[in-house]
Amino acid sequence: MNIPENLKYTDTHEWVRTEGDAAVIGISDFAQRELGDIVYVEVPEVGGDVSPDEPLGSVESVKAVSEVRCPLNGTVEGVNEALEDQPELLNSDPYGEGWIAKIALSDPSQLDGLMDSAAYAAYVAEQDS
Amino acid sequence: MRYLPASEEDIRHMLAAAGLERVEDLFSSIPPDLRAKDLDSPDGLSELELARRFLSRSRRNVSSTCRPCFLGAGAYAHHIPSPVDHVLLRTEFYTAYTPYQPETSQGTLQSIYEFQTMMADLTGMDYANASLYDGASATAEAALMAWRARKGGRILVARSLHPAYREVLATYVRHLGIDIVEIPFGTDGRLDLDALGEDTCDGASALLVGQPNFFGIVEDPAAIAERLPGKKPPLLTAVVSEALSLAALRAPGSAGADIVAGDARSFGLPLGYGGPYLGFIASKKPFLRQLPGRICGETTDTEGRRGYVLTLSTREQHIRREKATSNICTNQGLCMLAATVYLSLTGRRGLAELARQNLSKAEYLKERLVEKGCEPVFTGPTFNEFAVRPRNRDGVSQALRDANILGGYDLANAYPELEGAILLAATELVSRSDCDRLADILGGAS
Numbered sequence: 183m184n185i186p187e188n189l190k191y192t193d194t195h196e197w198v199r200t201e202g203d204a205a206v207i208g209i210s211d212f213a214q215r216e217l218g219d220i221v222y223v224e225v226p227e228v229g230g231d232v233s234p235d236e237p238l239g240s241v242e243s244v245k246a247v248s249e250v251r252c253p254l255n256g257t258v259e260g261v262n263e264a265l266e267d268q269p270e271l272l273n274s275d276p277y278g279e280g281w282i283a284k285i286a287l288s289d290p291s292q293l294d295g296l297m298d299s300a301a302y303a304a305y306v307a308e309q310d311s
Numbered sequence: 312m313r314y315l316p317a318s319e320e321d322i323r324h325m326l327a328a329a330g331l332e333r334v335e336d337l338f339s340s341i342p343p344d345l346r347a348k349d350l351d352s353p354d355g356l357s358e359l360e361l362a363r364r365f366l367s368r369s370r371r372n373v374s375s376t377c378r379p380c381f382l383g384a385g386a387y388a389h390h391i392p393s394p395v396d397h398v399l400l401r402t403e404f405y406t407a408y409t410p411y412q413p414e415t416s417q418g419t420l421q422s423i424y425e426f427q428t429m430m431a432d433l434t435g436m437d438y439a440n441a442s443l444y445d446g447a448s449a450t451a452e453a454a455l456m457a458w459r460a461r462k463g464g465r466i467l468v469a470r471s472l473h474p475a476y477r478e479v480l481a482t483y484v485r486h487l488g489i490d491i492v493e494i495p496f497g498t499d500g501r502l503d504l505d506a507l508g509e510d511t512c513d514g515a516s517a518l519l520v521g522q523p524n525f526f527g528i529v530e531d532p533a534a535i536a537e538r539l540p541g542k543k544p545p546l547l548t549a550v551v552s553e554a555l556s557l558a559a560l561r562a563p564g565s566a567g568a569d570i571v572a573g574d575a576r577s578f579g580l581p582l583g584y585g586g587p588y589l590g591f592i593a594s595k596k597p598f599l600r601q602l603p604g605r606i607c608g609e610t611t612d613t614e615g616r617r618g619y620v621l622t623l624s625t626r627e628q629h630i631r632r633e634k635a636t637s638n639i640c641t642n643q644g645l646c647m648l649a650a651t652v653y654l655s656l657t658g659r660r661g662l663a664e665l666a667r668q669n670l671s672k673a674e675y676l677k678e679r680l681v682e683k684g685c686e687p688v689f690t691g692p693t694f695n696e697f698a699v700r701p702r703n704r705d706g707v708s709q710a711l712r713d714a715n716i717l718g719g720y721d722l723a724n725a726y727p728e729l730e731g732a733i734l735l736a737a738t739e740l741v742s743r744s745d746c747d748r749l750a751d752i753l754g755g756a757s
Contacts, residue, residue, distance in 0.1 A: 222600070222625070242625045
């Protein structure tokens with residue numbers, strides 16, 4: 183199970199990487215494994231607002247759909263357009279080429295509420311048992 | 312597979328679990344005035360007596376199969392080649408149902424794929440689904456599809472769209488808080504383009520237009536599309552209740568439509584006292600994932616052989632639940648098969664020829680009526696149906712009955728301002744002399 187140390191995590195299995203006042207979001211290795219082969223990724227609209235209350239997008243395998251949640255408030259600065267033709271990037275490189283969206287944060291302090299890699303590792307271990 | 316009926320004991324047990332006394336209680340939500348009362352049929356008749364009793368009653372019915380029919384209004388009488396029934400009644404097709412197990416349903420799935428391909432071809436769209444219930448519900452699904460694709464916004468509907476379709480649409484959106492705005496028609500019978508102002512269209516998700524519309528008028532989708540303002544105009548949805556028109560008119564897809572929905576009953580299905588009909592929906596590529604209902608796709612199996620499967624299931628409710636594109640989890644399988652057989656028998660040229668005949672006969676009828684002093688209501692072009700004001704209104708119903716002709720639709724029923732006008736359709740089934748006789752009656756032959 184790959185859980186990079188430099189990232190933050192949510193209890194719904196998204197990862198967050200900060201880049202200044204922006205955050206890049208994707209789904210974790212655990213999530214991509216659970217979902218299986220991903221065939222479609224619904225990305226948010228650039229310029230749209232995001233919050234923890236509304237789904238950011240969704241990830242589809244052949245027989246399941248999973249919503250992607252953004253744990254932070256902000257505006258969508260960019261989305262990974264490569265995912266349109268290559269949704270499988272979420273499986274092959276969930277933390278790198280499989281990034282989903284980049285958000286301009288309206289309240290960076292929200293990052294403090296996320297899990298670090300150790301906490302997430304423990305959380306995932308609980309899920310498996 | 313054996314049929315195991317419920318025993319008296321089973322029924323008692325189930326009623327008890329549901330907190331009910333009798334089976335009749337299950338139907339308590341049906342208003343009493345809608346329940347069938349006495350069927351006026353004495354007990355203890357033999358099969359022969361019973362059959363005779365009902366046959367003699369049914370002889371009082373008059374149908375389009377035994378006399379010339381000029382009634383259209385969304386359901387057009389066409390010839391059904393006999394091979395259609397022969398194929399349908401083959402047990403492997405007649406009893407097959409849901410193709411959820413592709414390994415045992417390749418026949419059904421292939422027919423669905425062919426149907427989708429032909430409908431996409433005829434409508435000029437990129438994708439079509441496996442069919443829906445009927446034209447009215449297909450229209451509602453199309454509106455909801457556009458509403459989802461545009462992430463909300465009022466729905467614009469041509470007032471010249473079939474009244475029943477508009478009613479069903481209103482029912483579908485009633486609890487969703489979506490506004491429906493009607494766009495009027497002009498003296499040419501076409502959509503009033505001037506009513507498509509910025510205020511109306513700004514924030515609207517869909518514009519639904521009949522093609523041809525309820526008056527049989529051929530709209531100009533390209534002109535309409537051009538008029539729609541803004542970066543995110545409402546999705547132009549052509550609604551086709553006379554599928555045969557697709558063989559005569561420019562495909563809605565190449566004329567600017569984003570979605571096409573309607574009824575394909577004209578392709579090999581009988582009028583059947585109102586059903587079953589055959590809804591269809593098709594769209595351009597960007598809206599594929601918003602299409603409701605079943606979609607069949609082509610793929611290869613583990614040995615590289617071509618096969619067919621239901622696909623894009625993540626749109627559907629068994630996976631997406633309340634976020635599904637629709638709650639439909641079926642398609643009009645047998646009716647869709649009839650249409651597929653009909654289209655393959657008729658072929659491209661046959662369909663075009665049928666369309667030509669329909670158009671010619673309607674134009675001939677129009678000319679005869681004008682000669683006899685009747686007045687077309689609108690100036691716009693028509694396909695196999697048009698609205699006309701008869702010169703003679705007295706005793707027309709009786710005269711038609713005496714002449715054994717099924718007449719048209721009284722437009723005052725749905726459009727009070729069109730009092731005195733009727734809607735007449737002429738298909739390949741009517742003859743020149745049928746048209747002449749109708750013109751005599753409506754013109755008041757002297």
